[in-house]
Amino acid sequence: MTISSSEFNSLAKDTSVGKGAADLSFVVVPHPMGMIPLTEIREKADRAFPFILKAATEWKPEATLPPMKPIYPARKLTFEGTIAELNQYFLDKGFSIGLPLIPPTPERVTKMLKGTNRKPDDLLGMVPPRMGALTIEMVAIHAVMAGCRPEYMPVLIAALEALFDPKANWRGLTTTTATSAVLVIVNGPIIYDIGIGSRQGAAGSGHQANASIGYAINLIADIVGGSKPPTPDKSLLGGPGDFVAWIFGENQLALPKGWTPYHVDRGFEKTESLVTVMGVYPPVDNIDHWSISPEEHLRWWSYLVSPLLSIGGPCWISQMDQPHIIALGPEHAQLVAGAGWTKERFRKAFWEQARIPFSAWPKGCPNVDLLIKKFGPVTSDTPIPITLRPEELHVVIAGGAGKHSHFFAPFPGCFPVSRPIKK
């Protein structure tokens, strides 16, 4: 039996259906349950108790799941109207996230499928939370809608395969109240083959490949996966990452001498093309125009980033095992490397500097015992790092000229997942 708050009961129901339970016993408590005094939460328990007792002994499962339909080929639909009316129809039918799109006609989808050697009926997986079946044909449909070119298909497919890995926590990412987004980092020759933005403004506008692949990823999450607000996407505010996933290629041309590209750090060959996805919070921008030594530059970082950047850090200790991404701007990277620092030295120094005292931990967080277990006895002054080990700080060279770097904290339960890009 599940007790949920009134604002989140629909998500609880959708989740249980997505996991195969057509019917589950629920008792709904008026929202909120969190951030209220102890007396109030106990009163809520008192009021809910008769319903809990009744459901505990009388509830029987009744609903059943509808029979499954064939997942391939996609059904053909027709509509009569202008392109604008068709876009409106798509929005009304739940086939759009509000941005303009290109109609996925059978001809356009056939052309898009030429960008991959995969068979159109290949099943990549079921997109959470609705568990919509995602075939290669369905990927092509959404690639057309998002304005992809056929040659982008291998990157899109690799990114989706990575998102299906349980370590990517796609379900949590698309249903959370947080302003989270999918971060996609591309490495290797594919960057130059298809024009992935990897230098000035790499993750911004003007790069057709980045924009359309990012749009396709979110169309698939929201339409095939059904993760639209207000439920089951429970984003409190939401953000641009809900429309277009955050994509950039590593600026491999700006790598300092002796520093390895990110895909080599991930265990792949330099000549391979790789996509890495990770669920992240919006990044912190380190605007350092002034430092002339790595030590000074790290002092900036130490004031900017802390475990409190993400809720998981302080409260759910498991997040401290998760990698965080330092998207180091080329000029900051040159400052550090110019002083003879290796990537490893930078990473270790970053880890040692960016800490907060234990007294900053929010009161009422669970798992403080686990924290003590990992760090030994702590006093209020004990400095706590962002991650358990420096190896969990992943360094990627990102963007072009300028004095900025970015730090991406992971969404709880999200780990970077890499997949080679294959045609």
Next chain:
Amino acid sequence: MKKNFLKKTVFLISTICCLLIPLSISSARETKQKWEFLNPGGVIKIEPMKINPHPATLEGKTIMLRWNGKHNGDKFLERIAELLVDSVKNIKVIKSWEVAPETVDPIAGSQERSQEFARAIAKFNPDLVIGAQSD
């Protein structure tokens, strides 16, 4: 002079026509048309899961209270535990966060992790699990 004016007028009219005709053609293309497209909604594919019926009585039964780690969920369940013990004979209440702290994680995320939690809880052979998902 008159001829020149006439020539200029004819030139102007024909220029305007040249500009307007393609515009009218393109706006004609914008009129209604029949679209055939592939359904982007896809098909839901879920393996059904069998849910056990609840026990007819809680007397003499073992109840597992499962907290996912969100604020106050444990406090809510602590009170439910008190009320259960007070109102049901021979009931045994187990608190997941005390016996299986690894299941205190609000963002399970994947089917696999949820199953890990379920297995950890199932080891205690409860007759019923009551979970609180707060926010």
